[in-house]
Amino acid sequence: MTNAVAPAAEPASATPGRGIRRIRVPQKLRNLELFLLLFVCAVNAFAVVLVQFGALGYADMTVFTLGAGLAVLVLGMHVALRFVATNADPFILPIAALMNGIGIAMIYRIDIAEKLTGWESTAVRQVVWSGLAIALALVVIVVIRNHRVLQRYTYLAMLVAALLLLLPMLPVIGQEINGARVWIHVGQFSFQPGEVAKIALAVFFAGYLVSRRDSLSMVGTKFLGMRFPRARDLGPILVLWALSMSIIIFQRDLGTALLYFGLFVVMIYVSTGRASWVVLGVGLFLAGAVIAGQVLVYVNDRFTNWLDALNPAIYDADGGSYQLVQGLFGLANGGLIGTGLGEGRPDITPLAQSDYIIASLGEELGLAGMFAILALYLLFISRGFRISFAGQDDFGRLLGVGLSFTVALQCFIVIGGVTRVIPLTGLTAPFMAAGGSSLVANWIIVALLLRLSDTVRNQPRLVI
Amino acid sequence: MSELTLLILQLAFLALLWVFIFIVVYAMRSDLFGQRVRKLREAPAATSGAASAAGSGAASGAGQAPVAAGAAAAVAGAAAAAAPPAPKVPTFVPAPGTELSGPPHASTANARRLVITSGTKAGSEIPLGTEPLTIGRSSDSSVVIRDDYTSTHHARLMVWSEEWVIQDLDSTNGTFLDGQRVTSPTHVPLNTPIRIGATSFELRR
Numbered sequence: 014m015t016n017a018v019a020p021a022a023e024p025a026s027a028t029p030g031r032g033i034r035r036i037r038v039p040q041k042l043r044n045l046e047l048f049l050l051l052f053v054c055a056v057n058a059f060a061v062v063l064v065q066f067g068a069l070g071y072a073d074m075t076v077f078t079l080g081a082g083l084a085v086l087v088l089g090m091h092v093a094l095r096f097v098a099t100n101a102d103p104f105i106l107p108i109a110a111l112m113n114g115i116g117i118a119m120i121y122r123i124d125i126a127e128k129l130t131g132w133e134s135t136a137v138r139q140v141v142w143s144g145l146a147i148a149l150a151l152v153v154i155v156v157i158r159n160h161r162v163l164q165r166y167t168y169l170a171m172l173v174a175a176l177l178l179l180l181p182m183l184p185v186i187g188q189e190i191n192g193a194r195v196w197i198h199v200g201q202f203s204f205q206p207g208e209v210a211k212i213a214l215a216v217f218f219a220g221y222l223v224s225r226r227d228s229l230s231m232v233g234t235k236f237l238g239m240r241f242p243r244a245r246d247l248g249p250i251l252v253l254w255a256l257s258m259s260i261i262i263f264q265r266d267l268g269t270a271l272l273y274f275g276l277f278v279v280m281i282y283v284s285t286g287r288a289s290w291v292v293l294g295v296g297l298f299l300a301g302a303v304i305a306g307q308v309l310v311y312v313n314d315r316f317t318n319w320l321d322a323l324n325p326a327i328y329d330a331d332g333g334s335y336q337l338v339q340g341l342f343g344l345a346n347g348g349l350i351g352t353g354l355g356e357g358r359p360d361i362t363p364l365a366q367s368d369y370i371i372a373s374l375g376e377e378l379g380l381a382g383m384f385a386i387l388a389l390y391l392l393f394i395s396r397g398f399r400i401s402f403a404g405q406d407d408f409g410r411l412l413g414v415g416l417s418f419t420v421a422l423q424c425f426i427v428i429g430g431v432t433r434v435i436p437l438t439g440l441t442a443p444f445m446a447a448g449g450s451s452l453v454a455n456w457i458i459v460a461l462l463l464r465l466s467d468t469v470r471n472q473p474r475l476v477i
Numbered sequence: 478m479s480e481l482t483l484l485i486l487q488l489a490f491l492a493l494l495w496v497f498i499f500i501v502v503y504a505m506r507s508d509l510f511g512q513r514v515r516k517l518r519e520a521p522a523a524t525s526g527a528a529s530a531a532g533s534g535a536a537s538g539a540g541q542a543p544v545a546a547g548a549a550a551a552v553a554g555a556a557a558a559a560a561p562p563a564p565k566v567p568t569f570v571p572a573p574g575t576e577l578s579g580p581p582h583a584s585t586a587n588a589r590r591l592v593i594t595s596g597t598k599a600g601s602e603i604p605l606g607t608e609p610l611t612i613g614r615s616s617d618s619s620v621v622i623r624d625d626y627t628s629t630h631h632a633r634l635m636v637w638s639e640e641w642v643i644q645d646l647d648s649t650n651g652t653f654l655d656g657q658r659v660t661s662p663t664h665v666p667l668n669t670p671i672r673i674g675a676t677s678f679e680l681r682r
Contacts, residue, residue, distance in 0.1 A: 045504060049500065049501065049504075052497060055493075056497060059489075059493065063486055063487065066486065104501055104504070107501070350488065350491060351487065353487040356483065379491075381495075385491065389498065402630070403611065405608050405609045405610065405611060407609075469617050470617055
């Protein structure tokens, strides 16, 4: 045993502290990312060209304004990562860029059908929003050099989330669009603060649960083979439930309420490892939704539209299932390989470029394209979960799970709504749908996941 | 633009999308299927005699636990030669497997480094901070052990109220603290071997 007690041979394998120059190593991860990004830019440009061939019959310079804009932005982000987050995950940025690019191509296709050009064009605005979102993501990744600082602002994050949620209720800037009061309107811009609030909420939940989970998980009474929490530990989940119910009642937005509540339930489940929280959460939400369906007219309409969508009376009714059924017809028209980009009629469906972009893509890319898009979401979310799984500190792990799960849940709510798996609620498909607030929020999630993954790989380590 | 050309272009586009997905999946294959296993050479015989004896003693299972414990006590004795001697007679014996008497619990205050005591890299060490460490075959673990016996995410060293705790992450071959398999998060005493596969390490001052 003498050799083991002898002083260690070389602690050199540990990462040196700040200020010590590291030996320059080829940035393998970043080179892989660059390769994937170049591939993605080619695919995005191809998509725009295909849209033009299909819808217009010729290709012009638009591909440069739309395709190149996004390409420059994501490549800029890539260069920045080479300096500020060398060890960040190489897959997240290309996957997000591809989804953003396909989204822009599809929005451009709807613009052509609706003959929108210049600043009227949603696609141009989407590119501008992407620029803003990616710039913000860059700021996040440069400013937050260590995600643990976010833990200090746990309760500030809660305050920010509460303020953002209340903004649309304010008299002057708040705005009601299509019945849901989730918008603010300042000058030319309209913004959905709830999208950004979900990030603040994820930070708050992570910080809160890391400090409180012991009391939430250790005690309780056993019932039906599961350990249920004490009544006094039910406070947080009841508060969140009340919050999401008030979103349903006052902001009339079913999807956002489900998103926030689902986020909290999953984070409390992950932090305590108790299935009883999931049972409680799902039970509470279902009870709330059923009561809301009885009391609130618009919720009841959503349920009717969902259950009896193909009934002609409901199809023709004002606020009926017209949009839902048109989306289904579009998907059916697409078939296995789709009508071809630019060759379908996705513009018949209302909101074909935002809430219904999945149906539009399904029509023009078919089942094969739909599955590719779902696979992209799956890869993105699985990367997020993996980063959290490999993380060392509990705050970072919980935050990573929360952020990736919001993307997953949002996908489920939106795609499930469009494909009539669950009642339709208005949320945006992450990265694809037209909408600045959604883009900004999702690119900030990208930045935070990149930061988390960089920290994971940057710790002292030893390879045996 | 003829319809056939458009159809071919459409198919090419779909194919490109799927090619991208498969490139990504191929590139992350080590994350999906685990790191490639490096075959271990036969353990170097004479140099680390006592270490491999302790290792093989523990490896042969619970039946020989006393042997391993004895070896561990020797380790503790040798290591704590300069340090205040560990109490030989425990004053309080808790239920077996829950607590270990002897050396004090390693805390962030008294444990400074993690030292590999047996295995291919015996003698190397990494500094301990206050951050948790992960151990496993995956490349993003803090201590990457690439051998046949280690799971991708094998175990975790955490800090619970400033004391080091080892948690087995449902590994296939188990984590052994002083010869006993770790089933629930357990406090790690100073200078006590933790064995994962063919590698043992200790937390030291």
